[in-house]
Amino acid sequence: xxxxxxxFARMIPHLPNPVDYTVPAFVLLIFLExxxxxxxxxxxxxxxxxxxxxxxxxxxxVAGALTAGAVLAMALWTWQYRIVTIPFTxxxxxxxxxxxxxxxxxxxxxxHRVRWFWASHVNHHSSQHYxxxxxxxxxxxxxxxxxxxxxxxxxxxxxxxxxxxFVGGLNLIYQFWIHTEVIQRFPAWFEAVMNTPSHHRVxxxxxxRYLDRNYAGVFIIWDRMFGTFTPEVEEEPIRYGIxxxxxxxxxxWSVFHEWVGIARDVxxxxxxxxxxxxxxxxxxxxDGSRDxxxxxRERWQENQAWTNSTSSSSAGVPGAAxxxxx
Amino acid sequence: xxxELVKLGASLIAILALAWFAKLLKLGGDIRIxxxxxxRAIASETVYGFEPTDIVLDKAGIGALLKDAQGRQMLxxxxxVAFVGRLLDRKVDARxxxxxLTIGTGEKAFGKVTLDLGEAAQYWAAGLRHLPA
Numbered sequence: 001x002x003x004x005x006x007x008f009a010r011m012i013p014h015l016p017n018p019v020d021y022t023v024p025a026f027v028l029l030i031f032l033e034x035x036x037x038x039x040x041x042x043x044x045x046x047x048x049x050x051x052x053x054x055x056x057x058x059x060x061x062v063a064g065a066l067t068a069g070a071v072l073a074m075a076l077w078t079w080q081y082r083i084v085t086i087p088f089t090x091x092x093x094x095x096x097x098x099x100x101x102x103x104x105x106x107x108x109x110x111x112h113r114v115r116w117f118w119a120s121h122v123n124h125h126s127s128q129h130y131x132x133x134x135x136x137x138x139x140x141x142x143x144x145x146x147x148x149x150x151x152x153x154x155x156x157x158x159x160x161x162x163x164x165x166f167v168g169g170l171n172l173i174y175q176f177w178i179h180t181e182v183i184q185r186f187p188a189w190f191e192a193v194m195n196t197p198s199h200h201r202v203x204x205x206x207x208x209r210y211l212d213r214n215y216a217g218v219f220i221i222w223d224r225m226f227g228t229f230t231p232e233v234e235e236e237p238i239r240y241g242i243x244x245x246x247x248x249x250x251x252x253w254s255v256f257h258e259w260v261g262i263a264r265d266v267x268x269x270x271x272x273x274x275x276x277x278x279x280x281x282x283x284x285x286x287d288g289s290r291d292x293x294x295x296x297r298e299r300w301q302e303n304q305a306w307t308n309s310t311s312s313s314s315a316g317v318p319g320a321a322x323x324x325x326x
Numbered sequence: 327x328x329x330e331l332v333k334l335g336a337s338l339i340a341i342l343a344l345a346w347f348a349k350l351l352k353l354g355g356d357i358r359i360x361x362x363x364x365x366r367a368i369a370s371e372t373v374y375g376f377e378p379t380d381i382v383l384d385k386a387g388i389g390a391l392l393k394d395a396q397g398r399q400m401l402x403x404x405x406x407v408a409f410v411g412r413l414l415d416r417k418v419d420a421r422x423x424x425x426x427l428t429i430g431t432g433e434k435a436f437g438k439v440t441l442d443l444g445e446a447a448q449y450w451a452a453g454l455r456h457l458p459a
Contacts, residue, residue, distance in 0.1 A: 020333065027340045031347065038351045045353035046406035047345055054341035061337065065330060128408035133344070208374050239371055247403075247410035248435035257435070296374050303375070 015162045018169040026176055030132045036182055037131070044181060048249040050133045055251050056123060057136030067143035075152065075161035082158040096159045097167040097218075100151065104171055104217035107150035109228065112212050112293075118282045119258035120145035126254055128241040130204050135179035140255050174218045175200075195220045198232045205238040208300030211293040243283065243291065258282075354407050358387030365390040368402050372411035376400060382450055384441040391427075391441065391450050399453060401429055403439045412436065417459045422451040429454070 037044045086092045111121035120139040127134050139145070154164045178200040185191060185198050195216040203214040213230040216223050223229035232238070246254060265277040265285075273286035283292035348354075359365050362381045369376045369392050378392035378400070389403035402411035412431045419430035419438070427447045430438040443450055 023337065023340075027344065030344055034344075034348055034351055034353060037353055042351075042353045043355050043357070043407045045348050045351075046408070047348040047354055049406055050348045050353075051341070051345040054344060058334070058337050058341055062334065128405070128410075206371070241408075245372075245405070245408070245410040246435070247405050247412075247433075248437070249406070250435050253435040291374075299375050 015166045018166065019172055022173050022176070026132070026136065029177070033132045033180060033182060041181075044129065044131055045133070046129055049127055049129050050131075052249050052251055052254055053127055053133040053137040056140070056255070057138055059140045059251075059255070060136075060138035060142075063140040063143065071143065071148045072161060072165075074148070075155050075164070078152045079155040079158075079161055082156055084158040086158040086160070086163075088160070088163065092159070093163065093167070096154065096163050097170065099154055099157070099159075100164060100167045101171060101216075101218045102222060103150050103154060104168075105215050105222040105226075107147060108215040108217065109226075110150070111145075111147070112215065113281050114279055115258075115262060115282045115284070116278050117145050117147065119262055120147060122242060122258045122282075123255060125204060125242050126246050126257075128239075128245060130179060130181055130201060130238075130240045132176065132179055134204070134240075135176045141259065171217050179204075191220075193219060193221060199223075199229075201238050201240075202230055202232050204240050206241055206243055207236055207239055208296045209233070209236060210238065211243075211297055243293070243296070357404055357407050357409075359383055359390055359402070359404075359409070360387060365392060365402060368409045369400050369411060371409075372400065372402060373413055376413075382443050382446045385444060386442060389439050389441050391429075391443070393453065399457075401431065401439065410436075414454065414457060417457045418454055420451055420454040422447060427451050427454075 034045055086096075107117075108121075111117040120141045123139040123141075124134075124137050127137055139147075142148070151164055151168065155161055175195070178195055178197045180197050181201065183197045186194075186196050190196065191198065195214075195218055199214045199216065199220050202210045205211070210230055213228055214220070214223050215228055220229065246257065248254065262277055266274045269277055269286060276284060276286060281292045281294070283290045283295075359368070362383065365381050365383060366378055368390075369378055376392075376398070377394055379395050380393040381390060382392075383390045389401065392400045392402070394400075399414040400411050401414055402409055404410075412433070414429075414431065416432065418432060419428075421428045425442055425444050425447045426440055427443055427450060428438055428440040441447075
């Protein structure tokens with residue numbers, strides 16, 4: 001690092017982790033949502049599932065603390081090779097937040113489409129419930145999965161790692177409150193731009209219509225731009241979880257099951273297919289014996305097309321349904 | 327370091343308190359499979375396109391076995407206040423004790439399930455014996 005850069009680095013204000021300050025609010029909101037559930041829908045919470053989700057959150061914090069030094073070192077190393085030096089000014093904060101959210105979209109989409117990344121991210125989806133405790137169901141193995149590499153381009157552009165990690169914390173905080181069934185829909189303008197509980201419910205669904213959609217963190221515009229947006233529709237209640245539900249409240253199995261699955265598949269596969277079980281989509285097999293999101297959706301679309309063609313009253317595109325009213 | 331440990335301890339207390347509170351409020355509940363239509367819906371959710379032609383429910387509604395036209399068999403059971411299922415496409419650990427059929431899918435974490443299938447237990451146990459190894 002040159003002398004100028006070192007001087008710049010010394011000028012950086014100490015930025016706290018914003019998530020630390022919001023944990024009490026997370027706890028309070030979960031408490032309030034439980035009270036709502038008791039009155040309206042006790043089945044929305046399952047105590048064992050809740051405990052597993054919260055333990056995921058705690059373990060994730062510990063794993064994050066243990067690997068923070070290495071991640072920061074890599075971020076600072078990358079920042080050495082930045083194209084420009086972006087100052088800590090108001091417009092830089094806004095730009096950094098927006099670009100970090102785009103980086104999150106790319107990460108998140110990859111996390112669903114490449115099994116190596118999915119092995120870590122699946123933790124967040126393995127609950128069959130969707131409530132605020134699910135938001136805290138965060139991975140313990142994000143470092144192993146190399147999820148942090150998706151933020152490195154921001155350092156290469158010239159955003160300081162401290163700024164990137166701070167806005168990343170804000171992004172995580174935003175995503176907490178959208179994990180709820182308490183809120184139905186916001187006004188159309190808000191739903192058009194922002195990720196909302198409705199959009200994110202779709203993301204957590206296992207219904208073929210909804211699989212692998214709505215990857216956004218804060219701004220849903222990325223999904224609209226890149227063709228991965230699907231609205232929540234009234235006539236199709238959402239089922240939460242993963243295609244092959246865990247069927248277990250065992251915390252360690254919940255954390256590591258997909259890594260174990262990769263290891264078993266790589267071990268037993270013919271040599272030339274081994275890597276496919278690492279980088280291809282979850283569910284991919286060399287003999288086609290399992291389903292991926294794509295094969296499930298294809299069957300569903302064929303079924304919809306057949307249903308529509310045999311129904312005299314139906315019209316429109318296969319699978320078309322009425323979005324929830326704005 | 328001390329500050330981190332305090333935060334960790336406080337977080338641990340908070341999650342235990344929330345889990346305890348969920349139990350105190352009696353969240354969750356006791357769900358059962360009430361009829362064949364519900365079992366059919368659960369099976370379809372478990373494996374898209376699975377259309378059972380033969381269904382047997384546990385007498386208490388805690389699980390069911392289903393078979394489709396291709397001869398595929400599926401076990402579904404409750405899991406908390408949700409349901410989970412597995413296609414039984416390989417040899418399973420099945421034990422018959424009069425009307426009770428105990429099935430282990432081979433997945434340790436999924437566990438074993440004992441279903442009270444009444445007189446149909448023998449028929450379904452026989453079907454499970456023919457699965458490939």
